[in-house]
Amino acid sequence: RLEMEVWVEGLKNERLFEKSRKAWTMRMGWIEALIKRGVDDGIYDSSVVEPHAMACLMISIFIGLRLGKLLNEDFDTAGAVNSLFLMHAGKLHAPGSTEHDPAGLSFAK
Numbered sequence: 001r002l003e004m005e006v007w008v009e010g011l012k013n014e015r016l017f018e019k020s021r022k023a024w025t026m027r028m029g030w031i032e033a034l035i036k037r038g039v040d041d042g043i044y045d046s047s048v049v050e051p052h053a054m055a056c057l058m059i060s061i062f063i064g065l066r067l068g069k070l071l072n073e074d075f076d077t078a079g080a081v082n083s084l085f086l087m088h089a090g091k092l093h094a095p096g097s098t099e100h101d102p103a104g105l106s107f108a109k
Contacts, residue, residue: 004067006020028055031058032054035051039051
């Protein structure tokens with residue numbers, strides 16, 4: 001809740017907004033560094049992954065999960081994260097379905 005209050009107050013207070021922005025920028029920098037390390041260690045394909053873009057996505061997902069939990073006490077954080085992993089792995093399509101990659105991205109292979 002505190003993070004949400006800081007964000008709302010930051011809309012009215014430029015100094016607080018800049019401090020909050022710096023904190024989120026630092027967090028995103030940590031995530032980006034971990035992704036770059038993953039590229040260096042061969043976990044991620046360097047020809048495909050864009051560390052900054054992936055860090056932006058991950059921090060946005062993190063913020064969304066926090067908001068979901070804050071706004072709905074029945075929010076299933078573990079289930080949401082599990083669904084994200086299943087979606088990423090291409091495991092959410094119906095058995096026998098050939099329409100699991102409608103964009104033709106071939107992530108599920």
